[in-house]
Amino acid sequence: MSSIQHPDNDLTINPSGNESIRDVMARFQGRRNFMKGTLATATVVSIGGFSVESSADSGYASSPSPAGGIGFTGVPANVVPMTDGITVPPGYTARVLIAWGDAIGKAGAQANVHWDPATEMTEARQLTTWGAHNDGMHLFPFPVGNGVSNDRGLLVSNHEYVDPGLVANTLSYASITMTKEKVDAQIAGHGVSVVEVRKLNGEYKVQRPSAFARRITGATPCKVTGPAAGHALMKTAADPSGTVVLGTLNNCANGYTPWGTYLTCEENFNGYFGTTAAKLAAQPLSALEARYGLAAGGFGYRWHEADPRFDFRDNPNEPNRFGWVVEIDPWNPNAMPVKRTALGRFKHESAETVVGADNSVAVYMGDDERNDYVYKFVCAKKLDTKNRANNRDLLDSGTLYVARFNADGTGVWLPLVWGQNGLTPENGFADQGEVLIKARQAADRLGATMMDRPEWITHHPVTREIYMTLTNNNRRGGTTSNSVNGTTTAGSARPPVDAANPRPDNRYGHIIRWNENGGDVKATGFEWDIFVECGDKLASAPNLQGNIFGDDLGAPDGLWFDKDGRLWIQTDQAGDATGDWANIGGNAMFCADPATRKITRFLTSPKNCEVTGIASTPDGKALFINIQHPGEDWSGSFTARSTWPDSQFNGPTTQAGKPVAKPRSACVVITKDDGGVVGT
Ligand code: FEO
Ligand code: CA
Ligand code: CA
Ligand code: CA
Numbered sequence: 001m002s003s004i005q006h007p008d009n010d011l012t013i014n015p016s017g018n019e020s021i022r023d024v025m026a027r028f029q030g031r032r033n034f035m036k037g038t039l040a041t042a043t044v045v046s047i048g049g050f051s052v053e054s055s056a057d058s059g060y061a062s063s064p065s066p067a068g069g070i071g072f073t074g075v076p077a078n079v080v081p082m083t084d085g086i087t088v089p090p091g092y093t094a095r096v097l098i099a100w101g102d103a104i105g106k107a108g109a110q111a112n113v114h115w116d117p118a119t120e121m122t123e124a125r126q127l128t129t130w131g132a133h134n135d136g137m138h139l140f141p142f143p144v145g146n147g148v149s150n151d152r153g154l155l156v157s158n159h160e161y162v163d164p165g166l167v168a169n170t171l172s173y174a175s176i177t178m179t180k181e182k183v184d185a186q187i188a189g190h191g192v193s194v195v196e197v198r199k200l201n202g203e204y205k206v207q208r209p210s211a212f213a214r215r216i217t218g219a220t221p222c223k224v225t226g227p228a229a230g231h232a233l234m235k236t237a238a239d240p241s242g243t244v245v246l247g248t249l250n251n252c253a254n255g256y257t258p259w260g261t262y263l264t265c266e267e268n269f270n271g272y273f274g275t276t277a278a279k280l281a282a283q284p285l286s287a288l289e290a291r292y293g294l295a296a297g298g299f300g301y302r303w304h305e306a307d308p309r310f311d312f313r314d315n316p317n318e319p320n321r322f323g324w325v326v327e328i329d330p331w332n333p334n335a336m337p338v339k340r341t342a343l344g345r346f347k348h349e350s351a352e353t354v355v356g357a358d359n360s361v362a363v364y365m366g367d368d369e370r371n372d373y374v375y376k377f378v379c380a381k382k383l384d385t386k387n388r389a390n391n392r393d394l395l396d397s398g399t400l401y402v403a404r405f406n407a408d409g410t411g412v413w414l415p416l417v418w419g420q421n422g423l424t425p426e427n428g429f430a431d432q433g434e435v436l437i438k439a440r441q442a443a444d445r446l447g448a449t450m451m452d453r454p455e456w457i458t459h460h461p462v463t464r465e466i467y468m469t470l471t472n473n474n475r476r477g478g479t480t481s482n483s484v485n486g487t488t489t490a491g492s493a494r495p496p497v498d499a500a501n502p503r504p505d506n507r508y509g510h511i512i513r514w515n516e517n518g519g520d521v522k523a524t525g526f527e528w529d530i531f532v533e534c535g536d537k538l539a540s541a542p543n544l545q546g547n548i549f550g551d552d553l554g555a556p557d558g559l560w561f562d563k564d565g566r567l568w569i570q571t572d573q574a575g576d577a578t579g580d581w582a583n584i585g586g587n588a589m590f591c592a593d594p595a596t597r598k599i600t601r602f603l604t605s606p607k608n609c610e611v612t613g614i615a616s617t618p619d620g621k622a623l624f625i626n627i628q629h630p631g632e633d634w635s636g637s638f639t640a641r642s643t644w645p646d647s648q649f650n651g652p653t654t655q656a657g658k659p660v661a662k663p664r665s666a667c668v669v670i671t672k673d674d675g676g677v678v679g680t
Contacts, residue, residue: 059409060409060515060527060528060529061465061515061527062465062513062529062531062594062595063460063462063463063465063565063594063595064463064565064594064595065565065593065594065595065596066562066564066565066566066593066594066679067564067565068564068677068679068680069680070566070591070593070598070600070679070680071679071680072089072091072092072591072600072602072679072680073089073090074089074550074551074600074601074602075087075088075089075601075602075603075604076585076601076604077551077552077577077583077584077585077586077588077601077604078577078585078586078588078604078605079577079582079583079585079586080576080577080578080582082576082577082585082586082607083604083606084606084607084630084642084643084644084647084648085606085644085647085648086603086604086605086606086627086648086668087603087604088602088603088670089602091672091673091674092670092671092672092673092678093670093671093673094603094668094669094670095203095204095649095668095669096645096648096649096666096667096668096669097155097197097204097205097206097624097666097667097668097669098130098195098206098666098667099130099645099646099664099665099666099667100115100117100129100130100131100132100133100134100189100664100665100666101114101115101116101117101121101125101126101129101130101664102114102115102129102130102206103128103129103130103206103208104128104129104130104193104194104195104206104208104213104214104215105195105196105206105207105208105209105210105213106128106209106213106214106215107209107210107211107213108209110128111208111209112208113125113128114129115129116661117661117662117664118169118661118662119169120167120168120169120185121166121167121168121169121185121189122181122185123181123184123185123187123188126185126188126189126215126217127188127215127217128215129215130157130159130193130195130667131157131159131188131189131190131191131192131193131215131217132159132161132162132163132166132167132189132190132665133159133160133161133162133163133189133628133629133665134157134158134159134160134193134612134613134626134627134628134665134666134667135157135158135159135160135251135252135253135254135612135613135626135628136157136158136251136252136253136254136255136264136265136350136456136558136612136613136626137155137156137157137158137254137613137614137615137624137626137667138155138156138254138255138256138262138615139153139154139155139156139197139615139616139617139624140153140154140155140156140256140260140262140330140331141153141617141618142154147618148618149618150199150617150618150619150621150622151198151199152196152197152198152199153196153197153617154194154195154196154197154212154330154331155194155195155196155197155615155624155667156192156193156194156254156262156328156330157192157193157195157613157626157667158191158192158251158252158253158254158264158265158613159189159190159191159192159193159251160190160250160251160252160267160628161190161250161268162186162189162190163629163632164182164186164300164301164302166638166662167182167185167186167189168182168185171634171636171637171638173302174300174302178302178303178305178306179306180306180307182306183303183306183307183310184219186218186301186303187217187218187219187247187249187303188215188217188218188219189217190217190218190247190248190249190250190251191215191216191217191218191220191247191248191249191251191264192214192215192216192248192251192262192264192328192337193214193215193216194212194213194214194215194216194328194330194333195207195210195212195213196210196212196213199622203669204622204624204669211333212330212331212333213333214330214333216247216248216264216328216337217247217248218246218247218248218249218272219246219247220246220247220248220337221244221245221246221247221336222244222245222246222247222248222326222336222337222338222339223243223244223336223337223338223339224242224243224244224245224321224338224339224341225338225339225340225341225342225393225396226339226340226341226342226343226395226396226397226436227341227342227431227432227433227435227436228341228345228433228434228436228437229242229243229341229433230242230243231431231433231434231437233317233320233433233434233437234317234320234321234433234437235317236315236317236318236321237315238309238315242317245321245322245339246309248264248266248322248326248337248339249266249269249272249322250266250267250268250269250271250272250322251264251265251266251267251326252265252266252267252268252348252349252350252368253265253267253348253349253350253351253455253456253558253612253613254350254351254613255325255350255351255352255353255363256353257327257353257391257394257395258353258355258361258383258391259383259388259391259392259394260329260330260331260388261327261328261329261330262327262328262329262330263325263326263327263328263351263353263363264325264326264328264337265325265326265348265349265350265351265365266322266323266324266325266326266347266348267347267348267349267368268293268299268347268368269319269322269323269347270292270293270294270295270298270299270319270347271293271298271299271300271301272298272299272301272303272310272322273294273298273303273304273310273311273312273318273319274295274296274297274298274301274302274303274304274305274310274311274312275296275304275311275312275313275314276296276311276313277296279311279313280296280313282313283313287428287441288320288437288438288441289312289319291438291440291441291444292319292323292346292347292440293369294312294319298310320345320437321339323345323346323347323348324339324340324341324343324345324348325339325340325343325348325351325363325365325395326338326339326340327340327395340395340396341433341436341437342377342395342396342397342398342400342436343363343365343375343377343395343400343436344365344375344377344400344416344436344439345436345437345438345439345440346365346367346369346372346373346375346439346440347367347368347369347372348365348366348367348368349365349366349367349368349454349455349456349457350365350366350455350456350457350458351363351364351365352364352365352456352457352458352459352466354459354464354466354521355383355521356464356519356520356521356522357519357520358382358520359382359383359384359385360378360379360382360383360520360521360522361378361379361382361383361394361521362376362377362378362379362521362522363376363377363379363395364376364457364459364466364468365377365457366451366454366455366456366457366468367440367454368453368454368455368471369453370452370453370473370474370475370476371450371451371452371473371475371476371495372440372450372451372453372454373402373403373440373443373448373449373450373451373454374402374403374448374449374451374454374457374468375400375401375402375403375439375443376400376401376403376413377395377398377399377400377401378398378399378401378521378522379394379395379397379398380397380398380399381394381397381398399415399416399417400415400416400417400436400439401413401414401415401416401524402414402416402442402443402446402448403448403449404446404447404448404449405449405498405499405500405512405528406499407498407499408499409499409527409528409529410525410526410527410528411514411525411526411527411528412524412525412526413523413524413525413526414443414446414447414448415524416435416436416439416442416443416446417432417435418431418432418434418435421445421446422445422446423435423442423445427445428441429442449498449500449501450476450495450501451470451473451500451501452470452471452472452473452476452501452506452509452510453470453471453472453473453509454468454469454470455468455469455470455471455556455557455558455559455572456468456469456557456558456559456560457469457559458559458560458561458567459561460561460565460594461561461562461563461564461565462565463515463519464515464516464519464521465513465514465515465594466513466514466515466516467511467512467513467531467559467561467567467594468511468512468513468559469509469511469556469557469558469559469569470501470506470509470510470511470512470556471509471555471556471557471572472506472507472508472509472554472555473501473505473506473509474505474506474507475489475494475495476494476495476496476497476501476503476504476505476506477494477495477496477497477503477504477505478491478494478504478505479491479492480505500512500528500530502530502533503533503543504543507535507544507554507580508533508534508535508536508544508546508553508554508555508580508584509534509554509555509556510530510531510532510533510534510556511530511531511532511534511556511559511569512528512529512530512531513528513529513530513531513594514526514527514528514529515527515528531592531594531597532546532547532548532549532592532597532599533546533547533548534546534548534552534553534554534555534556535547535548535552535554536552536554536580536583536584537552537583538583539583544580548599549596549597549598549599550590550592550597550598550599550600551590551599551600551601552583552584553569553571553584553588553590553599553601554571554573554580554581554584555571555572555573555587556569556570556571557570557571557572557610557612558570558571558572558589558611558612558613558614560614562616562620562678562679563616563618563620564620564677564679565594566591566592566593566679567591567592567593567594568589568590568591568592568602568614568679569589569590569591569592569599570587570588570589570590570610570611570612570613570614570625571587571588571589571590571610571611572587572610572611572612573587575587575605575607575608575609575610575629575632576607576608576633576641585604586604586605586606586607586608586609587604587605587609587610587611588601588602588603588604588605588611589601589602589603589605589611589614589625590602591679602679603625603670605627605630606627606630606631606642606644606645606648606663607630607631607641607642607644608629608630608631608632608633608634608641608642609627609628609629609630609631609632609642609644609663609665610627610628610629611625611626611627611628612625612626612628613625613626613628613667614626616678619677620677620678620679621671621672621675621676621677621678622669622670622671622678623669623670623671623678624667624668624669624670625667625668625670626665626666626667626668627644627645627665627666627667627668628665629663629665630642630644630645630663630664630665630666631643631644631662631663634663638661638662638663639660639661639662639663641663642663643660643663644663644664644666645663645664645666646660646661646664647660
């Protein structure tokens with residue numbers, strides 16, 4: 001593999017050695033108190049021609065360097081001609097755990113029957129196999145003794161979307177005759193998979209059969225709870241109660257709760273709905289429909305042609321039943337998923353639960369749309385650490401807030417509460433249910449800060465400092481008109497840059513972070529800082545170069561702190577490493593030190609894919625990541641751009657002995673050959 005060596009700089013990392021996280025925290029707390037009480041003298045370090053003010057010197061209190069350090073040798077960027085496979089540092093091994101269409105191990109005759117990707121996927125086969133386009137995920141360890149197992153767990157993964165042509169086994173999907181069967185096969189590829197994983201002879205494998213194996217799809221009945229349950233805007237002819245929705249869709253990133261449940265987030269749900277041009281002409285889009293992006297053609301899935309549930313003129317309230325955070329109990333395969341409406345309706349990316357020192361619970365969430373918002377939900381009740389059952393409905397009552405980032409480095413959480421701040425009937429909000437269903441419009445009224453596409457949110461395991469990726473935004477600042485997804489935006493109609501989103505036409509994205517006032521998850525104010533502006537150090541335009549200390553990256557998306565405080569960053573850019581991405585290379589996963597800001601490339605990925613989703617065993621010695629949509633934008637041949645994973649891996653869960661038929665999204669397990677913690 002060839003690689004371009006960036007003119008990297010070598011700022012000495014301040015290693016935390018083998019100090020325990022408690023020792024590190026003692027230092028952190030000491031510095032934080034010091035910073036609050038003194039006027040810091042700024043020191044500016046020069047990095048590759050950039051001036052980067054260190055976190056401590058700006059007055060913002062960042063989390064410490066990770067306990068155990070970051071010790072691997074970074075891998076080179078995957079530049080053209082790209083390697084169509086996973087590359088990890090020397091001393092590490094990556095294996096495929098399970099790929100689209102591999103059996104999840106449901107009890108019975110289907111336990112070990114995999115789909116043959118040379119054929120059309122059917123609903124029946126998809127219901128016993130791993131779904132399409134895996135995204136966010138979490139590993140729930142089994143209890144063992146007084147602790148948790150590192151060798152046995154339930155891996156729960158989202159399946160964000162399908163490429164319809166891959167499902168229907170056709171390269172001309174746009175012109176085939178749609179049938180209900182074709183729609184149902186695609187619906188079954190969405191949602192969530194639960195598989196049991198076990199470590200046997202040093203390798204993690206899917207346990208087949210397992211009583212826990214489960215598929216939740218776009219047709220699985222889900223209960224609706226919270227203030228919007230039973231609301232007039234949630235009722236349909238098929239569900240006059242407005243309390244039971246068929247399925248969950250576009251499950252992008254995720255979250256999990258300290259009471260052992262999984263949170264799956266519904267992102268671009270609007271794309272599944274459509275209608276005819278004639279029906280839309282007879283009844284144009286409402287303000288609500290327009291604000292959430294409904295359009296006659298949707299994203300081209302064509303489901304509405306064969307299933308009236310997805311025709312938003314035949315069933316105008318059906319779209320209102322998507323765009324929620326859905327809670328799943330992985331330990332009970334019969335438990336109904338629950339749509340928690342108190343957390344608001346938007347294009348949810350992740351849902352990061354943070355427990356305060358007093359057991360208060362907050363959930364941080366982003367709305368991934370250009371110039372949309374960041375939200376926080378604070379539960380009305382505290383976490384019950386003794387009785388799991390008492391937390392079951394914690395997400396049904398509380399206060400939803402939206403963020404305003406002030407130019408002076410402070411921020412405010414604005415409450416989305418009916419009756420306050422103009423969220424009243426005369427402005428179109430009849431009750432709290434309507435505030436939540438129209439959360440975007442409610443937030444518009446409050447003067448929230450428009451962000452550069454909020455993606456994942458994570459928090460430091462000890463300090464509770466929050467980090468969030470802002471992946472990019474080609475509709476901010478500047479004067480150039482552009483047309484994306486059929487919508488043309490004039491330069492003059494764009495929001496201007498602001499302190500929290502400082503670059504016009506933000507091509508490479510950035511990562512923002514904040515501390516709640518007093519370290520209290522309930523606080524209504526916070527202090528924020530930009531962790532990194534991503535970019536290409538070799539770009540000619542200064543605003544494209546970023547201010548990265550370490551390896552270049554762009555379009556940050558997946559984001560996760562491990563137990564030791566290493567910040568893992570996954571990217572979702574054009575996956576072919578051409579054009580703006582020629583120097584940065586294909587999508588990758590990076591490991592960052594929150595204190596020094598040093599960023600090091602840990603993994604590179606197959607062609608035309610996205611790296612997303614991350615989970616770990618409790619001991620940090622096995623990392624699970626998802627590779628999504630390898631080879632996407634295939635033209636003329638499914639395998640033209642990628643033949644991964646079957647070309648790189650040949651095991652029982654890939655299609656052993658069969659020729660490669662299609663590239664497939666897959667989950668990958670990464671371990672360190674010496675048995676150590678991944679990243680050390
Ligand atoms: Fe599905 Fe915002 O990524
Ligand atoms: Ca994402
Ligand atoms: Ca993305
Ligand atoms: Ca994706």
